[in-house]
Amino acid sequence: MPLDARLTFLGAARQVTGSCYLLQWNGKNVLLDCGMVQGGDQVTDLQKFRFQFRPKDIDAVVLSHAHIDHSGLLTLLVARGFQGKIFCSEGTAGLLPILLKDAFQLYSKDLEWQNKQRARQGKPAQEPLMSLKDVIAVTECLEPLPYQQDIDVLEGLTLRLHDAGHILGSAIVELWIKGHKAMRHLVFSGDLGNPATVLMHDPAQIDSADVVLMESTYGDRDHQCLDNTLEEFAAALDAAYKGGGNVFIPAFALGRSQEILYYLGLLYHQGRLQQRMVVLDSPMAIEITQIYDKLIKEFDHKDTQLFARYGAKDLKSFLPILHLTKDVEESMALNRINQGAIIIAGSGMCNGGRILHHFKHNLWNNVNHLIFVGFQAKGTLGRRLIDGETRVKILGQPIVVRAAIHTIGGFSAHAGQSQLLAWAQHIGGQPQFYLVHGEPQAQDALAAKMREIGIKTEIAQMAQQILL
Template identity: 70%
Template sequence: MPINAQLTFIGGAGQVTGSCYLLELNGKKVLLDCGMVQGRDQIREWHKFRFQFKPKDIDAVILSHAHIDHSGLLPLLVAKGFQGKIYCTKGTAELLPVLLKDSVFLYLKDLEWQNRKAARAGKKQHDPVMQIIDAERVSALCEATTYNKRIHPLPGLELEFSDAGHILGSAIVQLWLKGQQGMRHLVFSGDLGNPATVLMNDPAQISSADIVLMESTYGDRNHKVLEDTVNEFSAALDEAYESGGNVFIPAFALGRSQEILYYLGVLYHQGKLKQKIVFLDSPMAIAITEVYNRHFHSFDQDDTRMMKKKQVNDLASFLPILKLSESAEDSMAINRFKQGAIIIAGSGMCNGGRIVHHFKHNLWKNSNHLIFVGFQAQGTLGRRLVDGEQRIKLFGQDIMVKAKVHTIGGFSAHAGQSELLQWAQAIGGHPQFYLVHGEPKAQEVLQSLMQQQGCAVAIAEQGQTIPL
């Protein structure tokens, strides 16, 4: 009999975040990623969210990498009855406990605050939809493996992870779907890395495929040349120093924070960093940096040459002026520094975390500078600031935006348009491409260029089911 398989685009279709695809194969159900949609009121989203399947019916999850928009729904999936295996790389398995426990902790903390507010107003309170133990159970279900090793999660299904070069542990997912009269090779790119960025290796090239789900976040543009980006970053830091204020960098705890620490270390050793102190104000980023340090041996050898020359093998030692702010008291103490400091704090899209507290105290001062070094999704506070909004509301207060806002896009850990086109063009076998993880404009531009290259390419639609 032929292969009995189909794929449904549940999330990450027509939008950048919320990665989730349901693969049905010979009566089995497998999720590719299980990610959150970011940029919304998370409490409201958690409580109105309904899976489009029964979690207990899912036989396995295959995870491309640990970013919350690819993994963040796993605690809820477990809380609702999922008991299967979660297949991922070893790097992802080490990162997941840090990210998921933090995500659930923040949810429970915000819910407690909202319930107190509702109680005072005589309104209905809500029970939590998940607990910390659900995040812990996710880790217990993980089946970690290495790159380039073929495994068999289910009968008729073979899996191999290849290095996506995006963050630690990120993977291109290769699946071979087998029936009695044939086989189909399905490739999910996950998030493809930017070859120009540091620490990670270049994305692996796939020799052939039948069907490819390909990310398209930067399908409509290329990144700046890395040297120009670093120079722009350095110039922004110099300008902030001359202004007599501080620098605030909303950074994603996973990936971007570690890269920024590396670049600051390079500037420090080159004698180009005028600021005298750098704060990493994120317990999660601190924990993730420790995981990165354990994997120092796997980083791009060219990128780590300067670190080896300085006889260090961890990012904190590479930047001697770095101070780690773990506690809330440590974070509040940063307010004593009125000038000459760089503060890296989460969250990267400014939807919560310590960065918004720093905004409350500093965004209205024109001596301060705000540097965005990562993608800001539609609907986030970060996107509003990048788009030039001059007044925002934080903690019930109106805040004027007088700090200078810099947007530096070349640090992106995603492949740019040219890299996406090159990666796709090198895949043999004339595959059918489906573009995922992108805003409509970016996807339309990329689709047109890929078609000009002779590729068969469609834009995935949410809820769409395709036969395999």
């Protein structure tokens, strides 16, 4: 009797954000990721959002990593009735409470602001969909696992996590689904790291599989080499210094902020950083950087050995001109600095956070420079800026865009096309691949390349259900 197992694509299908896949077999239901779609108005989007299943029917969640586009709906899942376990890596278990608490606080502030607007219009207030108790409940559901250790998630489902090399705790998910006389081997890549990325190890190789869900964020191109990327970054910083303005870098608090601090520290010790102040303007990024510093021995030795060469023991001491701004008042005071500062703030796609306040005060001034160092999803403010919009609305105010804008793709923590192909080719057993977590142009290009070299490849569609 064949194994009656099926998988439904509920997110990150023909788009980059909102990773979520429903695995069903023998009356059991397991989610792979439970991510939020980023780029819109969070409060409005959550009010309209409906799970395509009953949360209380989900027996367990397997989480690839802590980024909000993979984990951000876990709080709502719990608020709507989920009571199972959430299996993840040890690194993810340490980071997730920080990210979910921050996401909830942003949601609460946005809801409060919208309710004030509704009150002025004579409309009733919107009730919150979740609470801080739900955030805490998510953390109580976590089941941290080390890499390379098998565990039975449920009867008939064995899980093994591998280092994906994307961010701290990121995992490739390997599952064995067992029936009475059959077994299927499913692999979910999560987000595969770029081997050139500092601090992270290279993504683990998988030897065999029957079905593979593989990310495709950069499926249509390779990143330029790191040396060229660093030169481009240094040139943009130099141009900003000579122009007499400040530099603003939108960066995700987890992963990208720490990598940028590393590169700035490298330029500082090489005598190539003319700015005398670097500011990490994100309470969450500060907290995560402190976790990185505590776990520095877990990272790639070839990168961390530079710390000792320059008499540093962690990221904070590697960049002596680094300032940390936890308080709102300190953040606001940064907008009184006219020149010579590099300010790193979230959110990475400019759809919220302190970076919006800096844009409001600085985007209109042509002496300032804005440097994008990560992927900008379609619909986000960041994407609109790199696509050349000259007038944008920020915090309800129209702003003209005069600041110089730089896009530097080589810092990406995602694998490029050649690296994705090499990872896929290593997997034996002639598996069926489904491309997820990518925009159509990237997926179409990658699928064509994979088919050319004999890899069975389909592009996952939203709500598509496949038999395993």
